[in-house]
Amino acid sequence: MLERLNVSVTVVNTVAKPLMTLQTPRPHVWVRFIECMIEGYSLRKCAEQLNDEVTHVTLFYWRHKILAALRQIPTESFQGIVEMDETYFLYSEKGKRNITERKPRKRGGKAKYRGISKDQVCVLVARDRQKMTYSGVLGRGRIRTTKLDEAIGGHLSDSNVLCTDSWRAFSSYANAKGLAHYRFKSDGKQRIKGVYHIQNVNSYHSRLKKWMDRFNGVATKYLQHYLAWFRYLDSKDYENTASNKKNMLVISCLFSVSQTNRKLRQSTFLDKLTGYQFNV
8 A cells, every 4th residue: 555655765864854843863762663653562661662761751742743644644546346344432531631521431441321322433444455445533423424425435436346234324325326335234144245245344343453452442532543553554464674664754754744742632522413523
């Protein structure tokens, strides 16, 4: 996926711009931090790996400035069969003080209500057989047809064939767009129809959830950043190679990052009846 950007930049030239943004005179520390990010380490473990040359608080801002760049990696148009399914994460205000709507949770916690409710944040994943992947936060509660078109409408064409579960929002969207559509019920009685199935996207969900577990819950306002982080790692098979480190450095410099530490702290997640808004 990332190779399609056709970028050829040396690591030495790459380091300059993000280091200016991150305001650090220690490029070697930043490169080692990239290694820690590829490994998916927690902030405290990253600080340990860096011999406490940088605090875990500072690394939090480093992480999100890098993720703000990774988030801007474009999803190109899908080809052929496109598997699409939603998954859900518990709505979280992790790190926020004085939560008034409910009692604070510990280490992730559990939803107040059973099933899909406003306690759950919907994440849509769409993936073709060439592994081009879209993953994005659509809002709280059940997926809605209008949000589908906003999210992936620009990546689909008449030549695509959709494979989804049986949720009606997918059917409504496919019918409205005139797309060929194969549906698979969640009871698992029929998982495959010839070459059509949703096993690839379900496998992606499984890897994503397992990877996210290490963080014991992620603040919903940062969830899109973590989705971008995982999408990058998954596209690189989680390998901490010199090539992948260089590629991550390059990507971090390709896109401008305007957010400051204050903007990051004050970012909010808003989900109203009129739609979903993610401000960073």
